[in-house]
Amino acid sequence: MKLFHCGRCASLLYFENSRCTTCGANVGFAPDVMELLAVDPKGGDTWGEVASGNRYRLCGNYQNQGACNWLVPLTDSHAFCVACRLNRTIPDLSVPRNHDLWVRLEREKRRLVYSLLRLGLPCEPLQENQLGLAFDFLADQPAMFDERAKVMTGHSHGVITLNIAEADPVERERMRSQMAEPYRTVLGHFRHESGHYYWDLLVRSGPWLSSVRDVFGDDTRDYKQALDQHYQYGPPADWQNHYISAYASSHAWEDWAETWAHYLHMVDTLETAWQFGLRVNASQESGANGGPEYGFDPYRAHDFDGLIKHWLPLTLALNSLNRSMGHEYAYPFVLADPVVEKLRLVHRIVNGG
Numbered sequence: 001m002k003l004f005h006c007g008r009c010a011s012l013l014y015f016e017n018s019r020c021t022t023c024g025a026n027v028g029f030a031p032d033v034m035e036l037l038a039v040d041p042k043g044g045d046t047w048g049e050v051a052s053g054n055r056y057r058l059c060g061n062y063q064n065q066g067a068c069n070w071l072v073p074l075t076d077s078h079a080f081c082v083a084c085r086l087n088r089t090i091p092d093l094s095v096p097r098n099h100d101l102w103v104r105l106e107r108e109k110r111r112l113v114y115s116l117l118r119l120g121l122p123c124e125p126l127q128e129n130q131l132g133l134a135f136d137f138l139a140d141q142p143a144m145f146d147e148r149a150k151v152m153t154g155h156s157h158g159v160i161t162l163n164i165a166e167a168d169p170v171e172r173e174r175m176r177s178q179m180a181e182p183y184r185t186v187l188g189h190f191r192h193e194s195g196h197y198y199w200d201l202l203v204r205s206g207p208w209l210s211s212v213r214d215v216f217g218d219d220t221r222d223y224k225q226a227l228d229q230h231y232q233y234g235p236p237a238d239w240q241n242h243y244i245s246a247y248a249s250s251h252a253w254e255d256w257a258e259t260w261a262h263y264l265h266m267v268d269t270l271e272t273a274w275q276f277g278l279r280v281n282a283s284q285e286s287g288a289n290g291g292p293e294y295g296f297d298p299y300r301a302h303d304f305d306g307l308i309k310h311w312l313p314l315t316l317a318l319n320s321l322n323r324s325m326g327h328e329y330a331y332p333f334v335l336a337d338p339v340v341e342k343l344r345l346v347h348r349i350v351n352g353g
């Protein structure tokens with residue numbers, strides 16, 4: 001993720017900020033210029049130069065709900081920003097806890113949308129384009145009304161459904177532990193489900209299908225049967241030699257979605273390292289200046305080997321930093337060679353060749 005600076009006072013700002021903590025200006029992310037701008041919500045004027053020359057207003061969910069920090073150009077007739085326009089169903093805000101859960105979901109969703117925009121991938125609202133994308137944020141109904149009313153997180157025909165309970169850290173940790181997963185985050189869910197959407201859009205009936213089958217295996221296998229089998233018998237014993245996660249071994253579609261999500265983890269984290277001007281010396285043998293510098297934009301990197309070469313030392317540092325703070329590993333993954341080849345193919349597909 002990029003770092004930003006306040007157009008009014010030049011203070012450092014982060015993607016999630018909606019106010020500059022130094023000068024108090026409203027700040028918002030303008031997706032047309034991919035910048036966080038200091039904006040006057042009354043007149044739409046911005047401080048500092050804006051490449052597009054646009055003036056902006058706050059997204060409706062920013063103005064009225066505190067659930068967004070993105071901007072809409074004054075020339076755009078939509079009430080909501082490009083990220084909020086992807087919402088088809090939001091939680092019932094008359095339920096007291098739901099606003100808080102929804103705000104957490106939106107924060108992670110905007111990070112997904114940021115990456116999709118940076119990669120130049122299509123992400124138009126389903127309401128405006130039949131090949132578009134939509135989000136349903138749903139809550140489980142009390143079991144007394146309907147036993148089957150459990151909301152399953154998933155993707156179908158452009159609609160990503162997320163159970164809002166995933167935004168509750170206690171509930172998410174309970175599920176993570178129950179499923180014996182080393183990694184479970186809201187952002188991870190969004191990235192994973194977006195993978196299913198882009199499989200439909202970029203792979204299903206396009207020129208990449210045969211390359212994807214070569215690397216990810218047979219996607220025509222009965223999906224329901226494969227998942228049932230996965231939940232009943234677990235992953236193959238040597239899954240780590242072939243897959244990024246145990247779940248990825250359940251079916252080629254899940255392998256693709258897990259790998260896709262991982263690619264998005266990589267480019268976002270590498271961009272953050274770049275923005276902070278990091279240098280990581282993971283190998284003591286190579287001397288104090290031996291480690292790679294993160295001096296490039298991973299969203300514009302055409303050399304996949306370069307990405308991987310920079311990624312591995314960064315994950316070692318990331319894990320060590322987390323352990324220093326008493327947290328679990330931030331990156332509980334191992335990249336076996338076949339997984340690297342899968343990531344390479346995702347890289348080629350998102351970069352168009």
Ligand SMILES: [Zn+2]
Pocket residue numbers: 006007008009010011020021022023024025038
């Ligand atoms: Zn400021």
Ligand SMILES: [Zn+2]
Pocket residue numbers: 059060061062068069070080081082083084085
């Ligand atoms: Zn918005």
Ligand SMILES: [Zn+2]
Pocket residue numbers: 192193196253254257
């Ligand atoms: Zn999936």
